[in-house]
Amino acid sequence: MLKIPDHQVAGHEAGLGNLGPLIDDSGRFYKPLQSDNRGSDEVTFYESLSTNTDIPEHIRKFFPIYYGTKIMKASTGWDHPHIVLQDLTAASLKPSVMDIKVGSRTWAPEASEAYIAKCLKKDRETTTTSLGFRLSGLKVYIGDDLGFYKPDRDYIRKTGPDDVRLLLRKFISSNPSSETETGQSPDCSSASSVYGGPNGILAQLLELKTWFEHQTIYHFFACSLLFMYDNGLALKGAGSNAEVKLIDFAHVTEGNGVIDHNFLGGLCSLIKFISDILAETNDYTGTNGQVDL
Amino acid sequence: MLKIPDHQVAGHEAGLGNLGPLIDDSGRFYKPLQSDNRGSDEVTFYESLSTNTDIPEHIRKFFPIYYGTKIMKASTGWDHPHIVLQDLTAASLKPSVMDIKVGSRTWAPEASEAYIAKCLKKDRETTTTSLGFRLSGLKVYIGDDLGFYKPDRDYIRKTGPDDVRLLLRKFISSNPSSETETGQSPDCSSASSVYGGPNGILAQLLELKTWFEHQTIYHFFACSLLFMYDNGLALKGAGSNAEVKLIDFAHVTEGNGVIDHNFLGGLCSLIKFISDILAETNDYTGTNGQVDL
Structure with missing residues (x-):
């Protein structure tokens, strides 16, 4: 009855001789x-x-x-x-999934020197240091005939800020495979139903943000946000079921009365990227140019 | 007419053969x-x-x-x-001043390897990494007879989280020199007039926070927040004139469409410390235990 997950986008993969979920x-x-x-x-x-x-x-x-x-x-x-x-994707017919490692630093202050050096190098090679988060993986459902758009992991991790912006747009587009070189921009067709709205991803991120402004229980190093929505449902006009989850807690430390400023800063940066996409697609934009949920 | 400032608490000091403000x-x-x-x-x-x-x-x-x-x-x-x-303290009779370097990282990603290594070492030796900010200096006016409480800079920089909490309490106390070992805690007598209220330091920090959640013009590395209030005025019952200022912009870089998540995270951490002090002193505390401005 056990099988390898279909919709894993980051982390260790199970296989012959390989431990994986x-x-x-x-x-x-x-x-x-x-x-x-x-x-x-x-x-x-x-x-x-x-x-x-x-x-x-x-x-x-x-x-x-x-x-x-x-x-x-x-x-x-x-x-x-x-x-x-x-199994977070068990209920989805055609899940589109994105894994985003949050924080401008993936190491806890009490980690070993060797571990810190290794993390710092990777944090600086990716967008972790500059943006406060990095994309670890993504797949976007396009259609039963076309399957999924799933860029190579190494490509995703080596992206710069502009690529991150593009991939966050592709994630909610019906044409994610299109290349900007050919003049075909991602259409952001699901921006309002996935990122926007009272139950959308932005609203959920803002709910998390409010908690992170106060909670001093845990510091979440190298933890990921998972964005998921169901394109199968969306195409049937049955909502997108957009969900945000936190995963990967191998480097959580005690907060000791201090907020997780590292996670919170990265989360706010990600929120700005998502708000910008919603503003650009002219959905949920109030008269003052700010995103109005 | 030129003279050495009386109320400088951090940075280079002018003197014989020394460049200073x-x-x-x-x-x-x-x-x-x-x-x-x-x-x-x-x-x-x-x-x-x-x-x-x-x-x-x-x-x-x-x-x-x-x-x-x-x-x-x-x-x-x-x-x-x-x-x-x-001259930010020119209008004050008896200014109490605190200099807080904000951000969990004082180096820009594009800085040289040597500079990054130097900053990273200092960031980890101080509370910059753990708290998202560090105290760089402070002086608290006690009285005309007693003068100012002004702890040694090296002591301030080597403090841990608990010392930071204590110094943030001493800053708004009438007995900052008292030692906790003797059972004399800082009385936080000016908490509500300096940290609290609609024009207090917390309100100003929250105003800055709102801007930092959106602004993508500048990234402020190694920049300080200056807290100032006038104990001379406060003792006359003429308000505290509490002010927050940003200073030291030698390491500001362009934001390029990304928020300053490093400064924002540290700012939110500092806001939590100040909110906690206000909540503990039972001023401006709503029924839900959260600070109500």
């Missing part, structure tokens, strides 16, 4: 515990999140449901401990 | 152009700010007035070019 038919996602302390640290985070009564209910929806851990046959064929989570 | 009786502050490109870069910034029509009027008040540059006899005795600015 698996899913089952019941909507569960099995993530192998990572080596070093990363796997156990991520379990510690999920256990803490489950029992912490200071997390508001409206914020819990941004995290995958946690079902505990399980030792099971991994993608390598060997027994391995897994974190059992909600 | 000077003030005159007309309320002008003369800052010697720094070496390398820092001085000319700061002039470029002030010229740009003066002519940029995209800076809202209510934001201009956060910057010192700029009067151009002037070659004049410096504190070293030699002719040297100076930036001529408003």
Whole structure:
């Protein structure tokens, strides 16, 4: 019943001899515990999140449901401990998915010198330092005949600010494969239904932002925001089901009374990119030029 | 008529053989152009700010007035070019002043490797990385007999998060010199008149925050927020004249369509510290425990 997820856009992929996540038919996602302390640290985070009564209910929806851990046959064929989570794309017919690693720094101050040096190098090579976030992966459903637009991961990670802006536009376009060189810009046809509106991605990001302005429980280093919507539903006129989720908690530290200014800064930068796209597409734009939800 | 400023709390100090700022009786502050490109870069910034029509009027008040540059006899005795600015403390009888360098990173991505390494080391040794800001200096007026509380700069820079919280409380206390070891906590007697209220420091920081959520003109690296209030006036019951100013623009870069997520994140962290102090002193606290201006 276990299989390799269809809609993974970033992270380790399961394969012959490779540890990677698996899913089952019941909507569960099995993530192998990572080596070093990363796997156990991520379990510690999920256990803490489950029992912490200071997390508001409206914020819990941004995290995958946690079902505990399980030792099971991994993608390598060997027994391995897994974190059992909600399969976030289980309910979608044709999910378009984007993985965005948030923060202008992916390392915690208490990390080892070697780890910091490695992260800092990657943060500076990608847009993490300059934009406060980097794209880690994306796929956009185009149609049953055309399948998905899924640019190469290495290409995505090496993009500059202008490419990031373009990919954020392609994510909600019906022609994401079109090349700007040929004069065909992404049409941003789903901007208002996916990014805009009272339940859209921008509204959800603003809800998260409000929490991050106050919460001092956790600092989320190297954590990702997942943007998802269902193009299958959208094409049927049944809404886009746009969702924002937080994933990857192997480097979460305690906040100790200080807000997560690193995540919050990156989140605000991303919010500006999304607001700009909505303003440019002339949807939800008030008379003062600011985005009006 | 030129003299060394009384109320400088950070930066280079003028002295025999040392270049440092000077003030005159007309309320002008003369800052010697720094070496390398820092001085000319700061002039470029002030010229740009003066002519940029995209800076809202209510934001201009956060910057010192700029009067151009002037070659004049410096504190070293030699002719040297100076930036001529408003002397921010000229109108105050007994100014209490705090200098806070904002951002979890003091280096621009395009800086040299040597400069980045130097800044990164200092950012990690201070609270810049962990809190998103560091205290660079402070002085608190106590009374005509007792003078000012002015802790050593090296002590201030080496503080941890708890010391920062304490110094932010001392800044608005009538007993800043008291030691917590003796059970004498800072009384936070001026919290509501300086940090709180519709014209207080928190309100001004929130005004700046709103601008930083949208502005993509400048990225302010290694820039400071100056908190000032007049204890002389406060003791006369004539208000505190609390003011927030932005200073030190030798490392400002162009925003190129991206918000200054580095400054904004640090600013939000500082806002949380100030809000917490107001909430703890039970002033301006609404029923939901959040600060109500």
